[in-house]
Amino acid sequence: EDQVTQSPEALRLQEGESSSLNCSYTVSGLRGLFWYRQDPGKGPEFLFTLYSAGEEKEKERLKATLTKKESFLHITAPKPEDSATYLCAVQDFGNEKLTFGTGTRLTIIP
């Protein structure tokens, strides 16, 4: 059974203080790993898909990386508008379903 564990559950940073969020996963065969951003009361917003170990993707202050066991979402010099819950999900080969972690709630303090 696929499993996804995200850490920490919550993270408070000062504006400009860089950090990383972790997503550890267990799948029999990774088809894709997904990162989403979710604002309170809204649906998840797609950020990145990573397919294989060593792959990296960037968008503004966010960079996602992937190894065979985990993914990191690095946030560089964050701003208050980066405050949100960040969700990680994995998809197994031969499976349309995604398995989600419970998310990291990120708060950026001005």
Add this chain to the structure above:
Amino acid sequence: DVKVTQSSRYLVKRTGEKVFLECVQDMDHENMFWYRQDPGLGLRLIYFSYDVKMKEKGDIPEGYSVSREKKERFSLILESASTNQTSMYLCASSPPDRLTDTQYFGPGTRLTVL
């Protein structure tokens, strides 16, 4: 831009009522999904559909049914609502893709069952 819309942002129903949640996507996507999201439990898949009139059970289908009569529309039905079905309901759609199926989500429906 992919657009997934859900019929209501907030809904309040009474125990035993039949509840319909509607989802529409405008990108001609093959696959559509219904999730519920609860604090501490994350997103859990209720049902999904990979074609018109096709449906597959997800991880928590009990108490729910679905309907997909047209490609762009996927409905979630609570036959007899119960208080433990109070939750945030999220619809998603994805195109068939050679490598993987990125799912795009709607804004969600916050359902309260009294």
